[in-house]
Amino acid sequence: xxxxxxxxxxxxxxxEIDRQAERKSEYYDGEMFAMAGxxxxxxxxxxxxxxxxxxxxxxxxxxxxxxxxxxxxxAGGRYAYPDVTIVCGKPEFxxxxxxxxxxxxxxxxxxxxxxxxxxxxxxxDAYTAVPSLREYVLIVSDFASVEAFSRQxxxxxxxxxxxxxxxxxxxxxxxxxxxLADIYxxxxxxxxxxxxxxxxxx
Numbered sequence: 106x107x108x109x110x111x112x113x114x115x116x117x118x119x120x121e122i123d124r125q126a127e128r129k130s131e132y133y134d135g136e137m138f139a140m141a142g143x144x145x146x147x148x149x150x151x152x153x154x155x156x157x158x159x160x161x162x163x164x165x166x167x168x169x170x171x172x173x174x175x176x177x178x179x180a181g182g183r184y185a186y187p188d189v190t191i192v193c194g195k196p197e198f199x200x201x202x203x204x205x206x207x208x209x210x211x212x213x214x215x216x217x218x219x220x221x222x223x224x225x226x227x228x229x230d231a232y233t234a235v236p237s238l239r240e241y242v243l244i245v246s247d248f249a250s251v252e253a254f255s256r257q258x259x260x261x262x263x264x265x266x267x268x269x270x271x272x273x274x275x276x277x278x279x280x281x282x283x284x285l286a287d288i289y290x291x292x293x294x295x296x297x298x299x300x301x302x303x304x305x306x307x
Contacts, residue, residue, distance in 0.1 A: 116182065123184075124204070129173070132184040133227070140186065143217070146246045146292050147188075150215045153290050154189050154244075154283070161281045167193040167210065176206045178231045185228065189213040191279045208237040211279050215244045229254075233262060239278035248294050249285055 113135040114122070122137070123130050130137040143151075151172065158169050170190045177184055177199055184205065191211040199205035212232055214224045224243060232241050233254070241262075243252045253274045254262045267274055273284040 116184070119184065120205070123175070124202070129186050131186060133231070134182050141219070143215075144246070146294070147215050147217055149290075149292050150244055150246055150288060151188050153288055153292075154213055154215075157283045157287050158189065158191065158279075158281050162191070162279065165280065167191055167279045168196075170206070174206060175204055176209055176212070178235055183231050185231070187212045187232075188215045191276070191281075193279055209235060210237060211240040211242070211276050212238060213242040213244065215246050217246055221245070240276050242274060242276070244288060246292075249289055251285060251288065 114132070114137055115135075116132065119130075119132040119137055123132070129140045131140060132138070155169065155171060162169055168191070170192070172186050172188045174186070174190055175184055176187055176190055187209070189212070190206065190209045192206065192208060193210040194208075197207040199207060214228070216224055229241065232238060233256070239256050241254045243254075245251070249268055249270065251267045251274050253265045253267075253276070255265070255277065257263055265274065267285055270286040270289070271284065273282050274288075275282045
């Protein structure tokens, strides 16, 4: 994700630009961020999620959307393209274009090394401020690790983490469960490289 030249852009200007652009951009507090193309592992994981969730959601009250669907996070000041968005009940949209979703129930982001800190920090705070959101899932793409955050009745977010292939994540708000073996099917992880030790200089 890269920042376009800095100059304040209103939410209305962002939507006008993004709707006509060939490449997607996210929007945070007056700035547009062009989205970089995803790698093989990232796209494979997203495909596994869509097929896995799709078979479980079929015929029920919830529906899923891929990463081409824009979600408003906050009172008009932020817009994002989650990797997978699930909505239960009637979708609510910002306007008649029906391309800005307002009421996600669950959101899944697949982390790339370059975006992991952003998705865990700033983006997590933005997503969890959405009143309708009940679960937020972060999936690492270069090794097996899934973190599922669920909103509790008192407003706290409870973390459940899975790292083994036989373990699973459960999204109770949408009635879905996937094992890590399902999520990481056909994903080849890069070889592990231990951090190189650099002795302190005297």
